[in-house]
Amino acid sequence: MDVGGVTWIVAADAVEARIFAERVRAGAVKELEDHRMSATDAERGAGHKQRATVHDRQGHGRHGAGEHTNGDEATRRFLKRVANCVSLAAGRGEFDKLVLMGPPRALGILKDLLPAPVSARLETTDPHERKRDTPDDVRQHLREARARMPAA
Known part of the structure; x- marks a missing residue:
């Protein structure tokens, strides 16, 4: 059994991220509360003006008249900050292996935002909402x- 190295577990979705550490493989998991993050209003796109909804009596209606923040863009802004936090910690040698947990869309975006040297530390992923879970x-x-995971 591999007992060496610290594993970071990042549980994130579009608006919140929690980071946990496993110091010994299959050992206790502890939340790193200093690394807990929530999306800011700016990251969520709050404050962006949305025009009135337009409806025609006939034909196609339009909602928001084209000036709303795309949910994926807001998610990407927040997860970019999460990826930066993880990247900085990797550079400082705070962890050896990485596990990502979150809904599939957020998980995919976060994986794409991680630099190659950090992605190389990725041990596995879990495509489920886990941010509310206990350690x-x-x-x-x-x-x-x-x-x-497939056998090596």
């Missing part, structure tokens, strides 16, 4: 995600 729940889901 013990995260530990169990981590174990399950590792069990689903």
Whole structure:
């Protein structure tokens, strides 16, 4: 059994991220509360003006008249900050392996935003919402995600 190295587990979605650490493989998981993040109003696109909804009696209606913030853009802005935090920590040697947990769309965006040297540390992913889980729940889901990994 591999017992060396610290694993960071990032549980994130479009608006919140929590980071956990596993110091020994299959050991206790602890939340790194200093690294907890929530999307800011700017990242969510709050304050962007949305024009009135336009409806015609016939034909196609338009909603928002084209000046609303795309949800994917807002998600990307927030997850870029999460990726930067993880990248800086990797550069400081705070972890050796990385596990990402989150809904599939957020998970894909976050994976795409990680630089190649950080992505190389990616051990596994878990495409489920886990940001509300306790550290013990995260530990169990981590174990399950590792069990689903193909044998090397």
